[in-house]
Amino acid sequence: MxxxxxxxxxxxxxxxxxxxxxxxxxxxxxxxDWDNVLGCFAEDARVDYGPWGxxxxxxxxxxxxxxxxxxxxxxxxxxxxxxxxxxxxxxAKGRWNLEEAATIIKGNKAIWISGRYDDEYxxxxxxWKYKSISVTFFYVTPYEEGWAKKRMIEAEDLG
Amino acid sequence: xxxxxxxxxxxxxxxxxxxxxxxxxxxxxxxxxxxxxxxxxxxDATVDFGVFGKxxxxxxxxxxxxxxxxxxxTFSMHMSQDPxxxxxxxxxxxxxxxxxxxxxxxxxxxxxGAVKYEDEFVKRKGKWRCKSCLVNFLYLTPYEEGWVKKKMIx
Numbered sequence: 117m118x119x120x121x122x123x124x125x126x127x128x129x130x131x132x133x134x135x136x137x138x139x140x141x142x143x144x145x146x147x148x149d150w151d152n153v154l155g156c157f158a159e160d161a162r163v164d165y166g167p168w169g170x171x172x173x174x175x176x177x178x179x180x181x182x183x184x185x186x187x188x189x190x191x192x193x194x195x196x197x198x199x200x201x202x203x204x205x206x207x208a209k210g211r212w213n214l215e216e217a218a219t220i221i222k223g224n225k226a227i228w229i230s231g232r233y234d235d236e237y238x239x240x241x242x243x244w245k246y247k248s249i250s251v252t253f254f255y256v257t258p259y260e261e262g263w264a265k266k267r268m269i270e271a272e273d274l275g
Numbered sequence: 276x277x278x279x280x281x282x283x284x285x286x287x288x289x290x291x292x293x294x295x296x297x298x299x300x301x302x303x304x305x306x307x308x309x310x311x312x313x314x315x316x317x318x319d320a321t322v323d324f325g326v327f328g329k330x331x332x333x334x335x336x337x338x339x340x341x342x343x344x345x346x347x348x349t350f351s352m353h354m355s356q357d358p359x360x361x362x363x364x365x366x367x368x369x370x371x372x373x374x375x376x377x378x379x380x381x382x383x384x385x386x387x388g389a390v391k392y393e394d395e396f397v398k399r400k401g402k403w404r405c406k407s408c409l410v411n412f413l414y415l416t417p418y419e420e421g422w423v424k425k426k427m428i429x
Contacts, residue, residue: 139357
């Protein structure tokens with residue numbers, strides 16, 4: 117009986133930790149705390165950020181965050197909704213909706229972004245980390261136009 | 276073993292309670308149920324609503340919600356996201372993003388707002404309430420303009 121309760125509590129704690137991992141990752145991106153962002157990833161993590169590229173391993177991900185993002189954007193504000201998390205021992209999957217407000221430095225342009233995260237997680241000694249992140253974008257649209265007039269901004273205008 | 280399980284369950288329950296408390300708070304503001312809004316706060320709570328002022332004690336917070344807020348806003352929808360809640364016994368800290376759509380009475384102006392909350396909570400007689408609420412605006416912008424053209428409408 118105790119063991120079963122232990123397993124059930126452990127799963128709820130894991131789900132809460134994964135939610136905190138996601139929230140902490142996004143707060144850190146928005147605050148530009150890149151070391152904290154990197155701390156969210158396993159060493160062999162891989163990411164697919166759609167038009168912003170694919171990266172394998174923590175070194176490449178670090179380069180993306182520290183070198184690619186700051187010259188392109190002066191603001192980003194990520195919020196997530198509707199988490200769907202499934203834990204299986206020391207592995208887990210998560211799906212989230214994403215909304216983001218951002219400002220592209222080139223042209224000082226405000227954009228709305230909407231997408232979906234499909235994540236995989238692994239439980240390491242220091243806690244849950246991202247094994248992979250994949251983002252599907254529903255729209256990346258200029259503020260003044262909206263997704264009906266222009267669903268996806270041109271790649272060269274992304275920054 | 277049992278005591279440890281009990282402790283862990285209580286933390287999880289406390290986290291859920293605090294999330295519900297915050298959700299209800301936003302919902303009650305939007306419903307303009309001010310007495311229910313005030314139930315979010317401890318008697319000795321302090322708030323810092325940024326450009327909308329600082330208030331100490333439940334009486335001052337009540338005055339803000341019942342007298343200042345209603346004439347200034349005809350519509351609001353508060354949506355809180357990304358909670359990070361840390362519970363330590365009868366105290367807790369909570370961080371959220373808030374996304375808001377609202378209409379200001381003056382000029383019948385639609386606005387988008389984005390806020391970061393950093394709150395402290397206290398559990399007294401088995402009930403969690405907010406001890407302090409700190410609001411940082413990322414933007415509060417006229418719908419037609421956006422945060423680049425006008426980051427803060429006030």
